[in-house]
Amino acid sequence: MIKPRTPPGVMELLPPDQIAFQRMLDVIRRNYERFGFLPVETPVMELSEVLLTKSGGETERQVYFVQSTGALGKAADAGQEGLPELALRFDLTVPLARYVAEHEHELAFPFRRYQMQRVYRGERAQRGRFREFYQCDIDVIGKDSLSVRFDAEIPAVIHAVFSELDIGAFTIQMNNRKLMRGFFEAQGVADGELQALVLREVDKLDKRGEDYVRETLAGEGFGLSAESIDSIMAFVKVRSTSHADALAQLDALGEGNEALREGVAELREVLELVRAIGVPESNYALNFSIARGLDYYTGTVYETTLDDYPQIGSICSGGRYENLASHYTKSKLPGVGISIGLTRLFWQLREAGLLAGASVSTVQALVTQMDAAHLPHCLSVASDLRRAGFNTEVVMEAGKLGRQFKYADRAGIRFVIVLGEDEIANGTVTVKDMRREDQFTINRHELVGALRVELAQAEALQGKHA
Amino acid sequence: MIKPRTPPGVMELLPPDQIAFQRMLDVIRRNYERFGFLPVETPVMELSEVLLTKSGGETERQVYFVQSTGALGKAADAGQEGLPELALRFDLTVPLARYVAEHEHELAFPFRRYQMQRVYRGERAQRGRFREFYQCDIDVIGKDSLSVRFDAEIPAVIHAVFSELDIGAFTIQMNNRKLMRGFFEAQGVADGELQALVLREVDKLDKRGEDYVRETLAGEGFGLSAESIDSIMAFVKVRSTSHADALAQLDALGEGNEALREGVAELREVLELVRAIGVPESNYALNFSIARGLDYYTGTVYETTLDDYPQIGSICSGGRYENLASHYTKSKLPGVGISIGLTRLFWQLREAGLLAGASVSTVQALVTQMDAAHLPHCLSVASDLRRAGFNTEVVMEAGKLGRQFKYADRAGIRFVIVLGEDEIANGTVTVKDMRREDQFTINRHELVGALRVELAQAEALQGKHA
Numbered sequence: 001m002i003k004p005r006t007p008p009g010v011m012e013l014l015p016p017d018q019i020a021f022q023r024m025l026d027v028i029r030r031n032y033e034r035f036g037f038l039p040v041e042t043p044v045m046e047l048s049e050v051l052l053t054k055s056g057g058e059t060e061r062q063v064y065f066v067q068s069t070g071a072l073g074k075a076a077d078a079g080q081e082g083l084p085e086l087a088l089r090f091d092l093t094v095p096l097a098r099y100v101a102e103h104e105h106e107l108a109f110p111f112r113r114y115q116m117q118r119v120y121r122g123e124r125a126q127r128g129r130f131r132e133f134y135q136c137d138i139d140v141i142g143k144d145s146l147s148v149r150f151d152a153e154i155p156a157v158i159h160a161v162f163s164e165l166d167i168g169a170f171t172i173q174m175n176n177r178k179l180m181r182g183f184f185e186a187q188g189v190a191d192g193e194l195q196a197l198v199l200r201e202v203d204k205l206d207k208r209g210e211d212y213v214r215e216t217l218a219g220e221g222f223g224l225s226a227e228s229i230d231s232i233m234a235f236v237k238v239r240s241t242s243h244a245d246a247l248a249q250l251d252a253l254g255e256g257n258e259a260l261r262e263g264v265a266e267l268r269e270v271l272e273l274v275r276a277i278g279v280p281e282s283n284y285a286l287n288f289s290i291a292r293g294l295d296y297y298t299g300t301v302y303e304t305t306l307d308d309y310p311q312i313g314s315i316c317s318g319g320r321y322e323n324l325a326s327h328y329t330k331s332k333l334p335g336v337g338i339s340i341g342l343t344r345l346f347w348q349l350r351e352a353g354l355l356a357g358a359s360v361s362t363v364q365a366l367v368t369q370m371d372a373a374h375l376p377h378c379l380s381v382a383s384d385l386r387r388a389g390f391n392t393e394v395v396m397e398a399g400k401l402g403r404q405f406k407y408a409d410r411a412g413i414r415f416v417i418v419l420g421e422d423e424i425a426n427g428t429v430t431v432k433d434m435r436r437e438d439q440f441t442i443n444r445h446e447l448v449g450a451l452r453v454e455l456a457q458a459e460a461l462q463g464k465h466a
Numbered sequence: 467m468i469k470p471r472t473p474p475g476v477m478e479l480l481p482p483d484q485i486a487f488q489r490m491l492d493v494i495r496r497n498y499e500r501f502g503f504l505p506v507e508t509p510v511m512e513l514s515e516v517l518l519t520k521s522g523g524e525t526e527r528q529v530y531f532v533q534s535t536g537a538l539g540k541a542a543d544a545g546q547e548g549l550p551e552l553a554l555r556f557d558l559t560v561p562l563a564r565y566v567a568e569h570e571h572e573l574a575f576p577f578r579r580y581q582m583q584r585v586y587r588g589e590r591a592q593r594g595r596f597r598e599f600y601q602c603d604i605d606v607i608g609k610d611s612l613s614v615r616f617d618a619e620i621p622a623v624i625h626a627v628f629s630e631l632d633i634g635a636f637t638i639q640m641n642n643r644k645l646m647r648g649f650f651e652a653q654g655v656a657d658g659e660l661q662a663l664v665l666r667e668v669d670k671l672d673k674r675g676e677d678y679v680r681e682t683l684a685g686e687g688f689g690l691s692a693e694s695i696d697s698i699m700a701f702v703k704v705r706s707t708s709h710a711d712a713l714a715q716l717d718a719l720g721e722g723n724e725a726l727r728e729g730v731a732e733l734r735e736v737l738e739l740v741r742a743i744g745v746p747e748s749n750y751a752l753n754f755s756i757a758r759g760l761d762y763y764t765g766t767v768y769e770t771t772l773d774d775y776p777q778i779g780s781i782c783s784g785g786r787y788e789n790l791a792s793h794y795t796k797s798k799l800p801g802v803g804i805s806i807g808l809t810r811l812f813w814q815l816r817e818a819g820l821l822a823g824a825s826v827s828t829v830q831a832l833v834t835q836m837d838a839a840h841l842p843h844c845l846s847v848a849s850d851l852r853r854a855g856f857n858t859e860v861v862m863e864a865g866k867l868g869r870q871f872k873y874a875d876r877a878g879i880r881f882v883i884v885l886g887e888d889e890i891a892n893g894t895v896t897v898k899d900m901r902r903e904d905q906f907t908i909n910r911h912e913l914v915g916a917l918r919v920e921l922a923q924a925e926a927l928q929g930k931h932a
Binding site: 411 | 597598848863
């Protein structure tokens with residue numbers, strides 16, 4: 001006998017949680033499609049040579065390699081540097097780059113794609129860290145160029161997704177890498193790598209406190225003046241409180257150098273269009289401390305946080321990059337995109353008790369069975385319900401009605417259809433609404449209409465998120 | 467520069483095909499849920515020790531093993547028999563067995579689950595063979611016992627799925643392993659393994675012809691009498707032509723031995739309930755040649771074929787088994803289930819030119835842009851459409867209107883919304899319906915209603931498959 005268990009670092013769910021997870025995936029997909037993004041799926045295995053274009057780096061050390069039974073032990077048979085030929089994707093960005101470069105002449109640019117698949121990282125085993133997790137990405141890829149206007153659609157998508165996910169108030173925080181670069185250059189931090197190091201120190205503000213960060217920036221390797229440090233500290237604390245305030249914060253930066261002016265102009269255009277699309281100003285803000293991956297993003301950058309749960313960190317991040325696929329094609333492919341790490345988000349929401357509605361089944365109706373002789377009748381009623389679009393389960397083995405009700409209750413099935421002797425004789429059905437704790441008997445041919453009315457009322461009560 | 471390419475044996479699709487594929491996944495999932503099956507997803511990686519419970523076998527030789535960078539080269543560090551600790555699932559049945567055994571006390575039985583994920587097999591590279599492919603499975607698992615009545619729901623699910631997939635006439639072919647066993651025992655083929663070998667030979671009827679098969683069954687290792695061979699040949703040719711004929715074919719088998727009687731009684735009950743659920747009799751038939759995996763299935767077995775494309779083979783197969791998870795638990799867990807190998811089916815349908823509607827985008831409306839100054843107006847109109855539930859793309863960089871129309875046409879986007887100087891001045895929009903080659907100008911606030919009417923008309927024309 002082998003002990004049934006999953007490997008460490010994966011999230012496997014029981015059906016009620018899986019239903020909740022699937023609903024989140026559906027909401028994300030529906031909203032990605034709403035904004036005109038097209039579906040793409042790529043194989044989980046990529047050629048190692050194609051996947052591992054960058055040398056070194058944290059990610060590369062966490063790659064999972066794949067070998068078929070036949071290839072095992074034949075290390076000499078492996079690809080470059082003795083690595084196995086195949087590896088599991090560790091994100092959806094490298095596969096996107098490969099996909100766009102490979103199919104460049106078959107795609108229409110700007111190319112908008114969404115991709116929602118699992119990725120793999122050999123992370124250190126740790127609570128809340130996953131070795132297999134869903135990423136839900138959108139990107140718009142231009143050929144040669146891509147207007148900054150596309151950067152304005154991204155917050156609109158984020159807003160649509162998280163409004164419908166209904167997990168509480170959220171703020172889409174925006175910044176611009178050019179603006180940052182311009183600002184830091186003006187403070188005498190001209191070197192890109194040094195900027196990165198300064199930002200990394202500044203990022204420790206919350207954890208280590210202001211004194212620690214000031215000391216570090218004044219010390220060896222940085223040697224910044226007190227004045228510069230003051231400026232930097234003031235800069236990274238900027239958060240806008242409204243649309244008008246965001247514009248005012250940009251104005252307050254003054255003329256500055258070229259990079260700063262470019263960044264300000266870009267953010268200004270993005271902000272105006274975000275408003276034109278209809279994103280409420282309470283849902284977006286400037287935040288000059290946001291940098292994201294410094295070697296990758298070049299313009300607008302986004303992070304999204306839950307207002308009441310800042311400790312969860314960013315639940316949706318991304319930005320603008322210069323060139324997606326320089327390892328695979330000479331074409332210049334700038335893009336802008338975001339990613340939602342759904343496995344981690346789901347885990348965090350569950351930990352925080354924020355997963356409402358997880359107890360509602362995908363099954364909407366349970367047709368009970370009181371006598372084996374009634375089964376054909378039960379099946380026929382269930383077929384009516386299914387044809388009308390209701391997800392319906394039939395109790396296939398007759399048993400005590402009480403047990404059948406208990407099952408429906410535990411499973412989160414809303415409508416229980418009772419077909420007893422009387423009902424069958426009279427051509428009626430008895431419906432018990434488990435949620436409203438209501439019960440009524442109607443003609444069989446009225447059943448579908450009655451359940452539709454009940455559901456419509458429930459949806460009306462719930463508001464638009466039906 | 468690295469050549470961007472996928473590994474051999476995977477199917478990667480361009481967006482129009484991916485949309486068609488996704489629609490098939492959606493149809494399958496919707497119908498699985500319609501019958502009360504609950505979603506389950508399992509990790510792609512399982513512990514090798516858990517996954518590879520059977521020794522030897524074709525499948526085991528095709529397993530992909532997984533190792534993180536750190537584990538590479540540390541063969542001594544590996545699991546039992548020197549194999550790496552992790553492996554990719556090669557089907558959804560073993561993970562189901564592990565899942566049910568692991569979560570036995572948290573699940574309600576009979577447990578109905580559906581699972582639609584990719585599986586991995588190190589197949590020989592060959593056209594139409596995939597190393598990564600989707601399986602879409604349903605199973606009902608009982609604890610200790612599971613009534614044969616559940617076997618009757620399976621054809622109803624198959625019928626619902628393939629009716630909505632709308633890929634042509636199909637027949638669900640049914641048989642019963644007990645009936646087969648009883649029949650073969652009566653022919654003097656009492657040994658289970660020998661039955662399997664006879665069936666394997668009979669399975670070559672189409673490919674090698676009757677003479678070849680007769681000769682083999684009379685020859686060494688089988689030594690069957692001419693009479694027995696006649697009986698077997700007649701038996702495996704049985705196909706029913708209607709519900710009544712199916713029952714008559716069962717009657718025609720006579721009293722027989724106990725196994726035969728049991729098999730006949732089960733099939734009879736299944737047939738009656740399949741009819742009660744409302745599956746049209748043209749969609750199911752008896753086929754006594756169908757055996758499926760002989761060491762696994764013990765009762766009802768199913769195969770589904772496209773009437774006009776028999777060469778595609780079975781597009782949905784499965785059956786009843788005695789015990790799902792004997793490697794992981796002492797509990798007896800009988801079940802019944804089916805699997806659709808969607809990647810292969812999609813590939814075959816595409817090869818046969820049967821993928822209708824693949825040119826219809828997920829994007830329903832394209833809002834064009836004639837002048838950069840109009841963009842905020844365009845975005846606002848698009849937001850109206852999205853709020854009303856239309857998947858809408860906005861042309862973000864103004865260009866020639868002709869090019870924008872051409873893009874919509876190629877992309878399969880049905881409605882093109884034109885917002886020119888006149889429209890903006892008059893508060894109107896011009897809608898071009900690319901499918902009906904129709905064009906009309908209406909007030910902006912009438913836009914959502916007008917598109918709804920157009921879509922409703924299209925759906926009414928298409929029938930229920932909207």
